[in-house]
Amino acid sequence: MKINGKDYQALWQEGHIVQFIDQRKLPYSLEIYSARTVDDIVYAIKEMVVRGAPAIGAAAAYGMALGQNDPEKTATLLRATRPTAYDLFHAIEYMIQKIDLEENAFDAAASYAKTIITRCKKIGENGEKLITDSMRILTHCNAGALATIDYGTALAPLRFAHQNRKKIFVYADETRPRFQGLLTAWELYHEGILYALIADNAAGYYMRKKDIDLVIVGADRIAKNGDFANKIGTYEKAVIAKENDIPFYVAAPASTFDPNIRDGSHIIIEERARQEMTEIAGKSIMPDWITVKNPAFDITPQKYVTGYITESGISKK
Amino acid sequence: MKINGKDYQALWQEGHIVQFIDQRKLPYSLEIYSARTVDDIVYAIKEMVVRGAPAIGAAAAYGMALGQNDPEKTATLLRATRPTAYDLFHAIEYMIQKIDLEENAFDAAASYAKTIITRCKKIGENGEKLITDSMRILTHCNAGALATIDYGTALAPLRFAHQNRKKIFVYADETRPRFQGLLTAWELYHEGILYALIADNAAGYYMRKKDIDLVIVGADRIAKNGDFANKIGTYEKAVIAKENDIPFYVAAPASTFDPNIRDGSHIIIEERARQEMTEIAGKSIMPDWITVKNPAFDITPQKYVTGYITESGISKK
Numbered sequence: 001m002k003i004n005g006k007d008y009q010a011l012w013q014e015g016h017i018v019q020f021i022d023q024r025k026l027p028y029s030l031e032i033y034s035a036r037t038v039d040d041i042v043y044a045i046k047e048m049v050v051r052g053a054p055a056i057g058a059a060a061a062y063g064m065a066l067g068q069n070d071p072e073k074t075a076t077l078l079r080a081t082r083p084t085a086y087d088l089f090h091a092i093e094y095m096i097q098k099i100d101l102e103e104n105a106f107d108a109a110a111s112y113a114k115t116i117i118t119r120c121k122k123i124g125e126n127g128e129k130l131i132t133d134s135m136r137i138l139t140h141c142n143a144g145a146l147a148t149i150d151y152g153t154a155l156a157p158l159r160f161a162h163q164n165r166k167k168i169f170v171y172a173d174e175t176r177p178r179f180q181g182l183l184t185a186w187e188l189y190h191e192g193i194l195y196a197l198i199a200d201n202a203a204g205y206y207m208r209k210k211d212i213d214l215v216i217v218g219a220d221r222i223a224k225n226g227d228f229a230n231k232i233g234t235y236e237k238a239v240i241a242k243e244n245d246i247p248f249y250v251a252a253p254a255s256t257f258d259p260n261i262r263d264g265s266h267i268i269i270e271e272r273a274r275q276e277m278t279e280i281a282g283k284s285i286m287p288d289w290i291t292v293k294n295p296a297f298d299i300t301p302q303k304y305v306t307g308y309i310t311e312s313g314i315s316k317k
Numbered sequence: 318m319k320i321n322g323k324d325y326q327a328l329w330q331e332g333h334i335v336q337f338i339d340q341r342k343l344p345y346s347l348e349i350y351s352a353r354t355v356d357d358i359v360y361a362i363k364e365m366v367v368r369g370a371p372a373i374g375a376a377a378a379y380g381m382a383l384g385q386n387d388p389e390k391t392a393t394l395l396r397a398t399r400p401t402a403y404d405l406f407h408a409i410e411y412m413i414q415k416i417d418l419e420e421n422a423f424d425a426a427a428s429y430a431k432t433i434i435t436r437c438k439k440i441g442e443n444g445e446k447l448i449t450d451s452m453r454i455l456t457h458c459n460a461g462a463l464a465t466i467d468y469g470t471a472l473a474p475l476r477f478a479h480q481n482r483k484k485i486f487v488y489a490d491e492t493r494p495r496f497q498g499l500l501t502a503w504e505l506y507h508e509g510i511l512y513a514l515i516a517d518n519a520a521g522y523y524m525r526k527k528d529i530d531l532v533i534v535g536a537d538r539i540a541k542n543g544d545f546a547n548k549i550g551t552y553e554k555a556v557i558a559k560e561n562d563i564p565f566y567v568a569a570p571a572s573t574f575d576p577n578i579r580d581g582s583h584i585i586i587e588e589r590a591r592q593e594m595t596e597i598a599g600k601s602i603m604p605d606w607i608t609v610k611n612p613a614f615d616i617t618p619q620k621y622v623t624g625y626i627t628e629s630g631i632s633k634k
Contacts, residue, residue: 027604171610174594176493176516185607196610197603199493199594200518201550205586205615208552233518235525236553243556269522277491277516280602286514287344290502293488293513298522 001145001152003030003190009117010055010146011062013110018062020050023146027186035059038067038074045081045088051180052147053220053256054116057087061112064095065105071096084229084270084297086221086258113149119253120151122311127157127216127251130314133166135213138203138241140173141231142183143218143251153218153251155187157309162193170195171212173203175231177276177294200233204240215241216309219252226302227264228252232295238304251309264299272296318462318469320347320507326434327372327463328379330427335379339366340463344503352376355384355391362398362405368497369464370537370573371433374404378429381412382422388413401546401587401614403538403575430466436570437468439628444474444533444568447631450483452530455520455558457490458548459500460535460568470535470568472504474626479510487512488529490520492548494593494611517550521557532558533626536569543619544581545569549612555621568626581616589613 001008011020018041022033033049035041041063044050050059060078067074075092082088091112098108131137143154151159161168170188172195174181181197188195198206206212215237222228228250241248261267272294278286286292307316318325328337335358339350350366352358358380361367367376377395384391392409399405408429415425448454460471468476478485487505489512491498498514505512515523523529532554536545545567558565578584589611595603603609624633 027607174493176491176518179602182603182607189606196608197594198610199549200516201493201548201553202610202612202615204553204556205549205612208615231518232516232522236518236521236557239521239560240553240556243560277514280597283600285496285597285602286499289506290344290499291506291513293515293519295519295522298519298525 001150001187001190010149011050011059013062013106016066016106018059020044021146022049023051023183024049027182038063038077041066042077042081052142052218053087054120054148054153054253055146056082057091057255058113058116058149060088061091061095061109064092064099065109068099068105071099082270083268084220087255090255116148116253117150119311120148120153120156123153123251123253123309124151124156124160126311126313127249127309128160128164130214130249131157131161131166131168135166136169136171136211138171138173138207138212138215138237139184140217140234140237141175142180144184144187146183146187147218152187153253154216155184157216157251158193159191162191168193171203171206172197173200173233173237174198175233176200180231203237207240207244207246210244212246215246215248216251219250219256220297221261221267222250222252222257222308223261223263223267224259225263226305226308227299229264229267229269229297229299232298235298235300238300242304247306248304249307249309250305254310254312264301267299269298270296318467318504318507327466328367328376330379330423333383333423335376337361337367338463340368340500341366344499352379355380355394358383359394359398362395369459369535370404371437371465371470371570372463373399374408374572375430375433375466377405378408378412378426381409381416382426385416385422388416399587400585401537404572407572433465433570434467436628437465437470437473440470440568440570440626441468441473441477443628443630444566444626445477445481447531447566448474448478448483448485452483453486453488453528455488455490455524455529455532455554456501457534457551457554458492459497461501461504463500463504464535469504470570471533472501474533474568475510476508479508485510488520488523489514490517490550490554491515492550493517497548520554524557524561524563527561529563532563532565533568536567536573537614538578538584539567539569539574539625540578540580540584541576542580543622543625544616546581546584546586546614546616549615552615552617555617559621564623565621566624566626567622571627571629581618584616586615587613
């Protein structure tokens with residue numbers, strides 16, 4: 001991704017240090033978080049220095065490389081960071097095999113990361129075919145380069161459409177409680193793509209007005225039958241899209257498909273801390289006596305999905 | 318409504334002064350805004366010292382009393398405050414007639430306010446019949462006592478159910494961008510009703526899980542065919558409720574029905590300032606370069622509504 005004309009990735013390797021764009025500081029400032037130990041990686045995943053299923057997977061792969069002397073313990077620590085994203089578990093298993101085979105663990109992690117980037121690029125090229133000139137596209141959360149090392153999943157087709165000079169306009173849900181829509185806005189702004197950030201409540205309003213032609217979202221885990229977990233609110237957008245006959249696509253690399261999970265009812269939903277609701281950037285926005293509930297993901301049944309954009313093409317379950 | 322054991326209304330008259338609970342200061346502190354002139358009332362409505370269609374109507378009625386020497390000019394100023402709420406126009410017309418008939422304008426405004434309170438009480442009594450023990454109820458925005466002088470519309474049935482010792486649990490959408498869900502939480506907290514504030518995105522998650530048995534919302538304006546305008550996001554909740562076979566009720570006094578509007582397509586939607594998205598309590602939460610869109614209301618078609626709770630009973634269009 002381009003930021004102020006320079007190429008960046010959500011994370012990259014410098015020797016035995018893993019560098020991250022610190023996503024907690026975005027969209028205000030571009031700061032780098034350096035991970036030198038497994039604990040640094042665990043912290044980065046848990047505290048959302050890095051977020052988005054594919055980027056978390058790559059972070060975990062590098063975490064396994066940093067903790068290659070005790071792969072079992074490292075895997076246990078990394079698995080406990082976030083329960084919903086399948087890529088995390090996929091990356092850990094991949095690295096356990098490579099370490100077992102005595103391959104160079106850092107090379108293996110780098111190759112894992114490179115594979116993700118290549119897949120996202122292909123997702124972009126495949127998804128771009130769905131986009132025609134003047135389309136208005138809704139996205140939820142941030143399934144951008146920040147979430148996937150580079151290009152993004154849901155945002156990759158938009159990047160390619162823009163590069164191919166298709167005029168597009170993006171509605172970006174702000175995505176409460178964590179406002180990941182600001183990350184999407186930050187990426188689109190730097191890419192020169194026209195957009196507006198909207199309250200999550202407003203997506204339905206624009207869909208009903210036929211101001212939105214296409215919805216593309218990412219996914220954290222996709223079950224065998226096509227049901228998928230993604231950021232809380234995705235389910236609502238999918239239902240409203242179907243109600244208004246607007247195509248709804250899920251963009252995700254094949255690694256997000258979990259063949260061991262039959263349907264969405266078997267995907268674990270993470271409840272996250274109350275502070276995500278009651279604070280913004282460490283500052284309280286709600287009184288202490290407020291009672292909140294904060295589920296981080298929801299399940300969207302396959303019947304609401306028009307198609308899945310993967311590195312292999314566009315498929316319908 | 319009870320606050321710390323004392324009875325309050327959203328607004329009340331003291332001589333020729335109209336006192337308001339300053340809703341901009343809630344839920345942090347209870348402060349009183351005193352309106353002595355038409356301009357004070359115009360400010361209170363525009364800046365949302367007072368909000369909610371019925372309370373805005375009462376404020377406008379008192380505004381007409383304060384500006385009774387030039388009813389036409391006063392009416393013009395008041396009509397320009399907020400375009401969506403029908404009660405505002407209804408109250409102004411009512412007062413113009415009373416002033417024409419040379420009735421005491423303050424008495425007429427007080428009687429207008431009292432009528433609203435009585436209607437809300439009846440809405441509460443009527444709607445309470447829909448609520449059975451252990452029900453979990455979703456509401457959006459604040460259609461509480463703060464919005465209607467006392468009792469509320471959507472919240473009135475919950476108050477009566479609680480008073481009649483039915484155990485209920487309320488899911489309160491936080492209602493971005495203005496977080497009116499905090500006002501709902503504040504009212505429920507003071508009333509001793511169990512609740513949780515949730516991100517607007519999470520309502521669908523709980524509906525799909527069957528953790529919500531009933532949805533009750535207020536309305537700003539109801540067209541002849543039953544389509545209604547309410548806070549942005551209401552449409553999404555209505556569609557998701559129908560998709561999950563959850564009854565969806567609109568609670569509103571008869572004065573919210575606008576016989577001059579055939580259907581929802583004729584209701585004007587107010588776009589409000591970008592600051593509502595980018596600031597909380599005057600503090601910026603988003604960078605300056607962010608582009609936003611901020612529609613304040615949406616239209617929910619009648620087909621998603623199970624019934625309308627009014628002072629006369631429960632009806633289906």
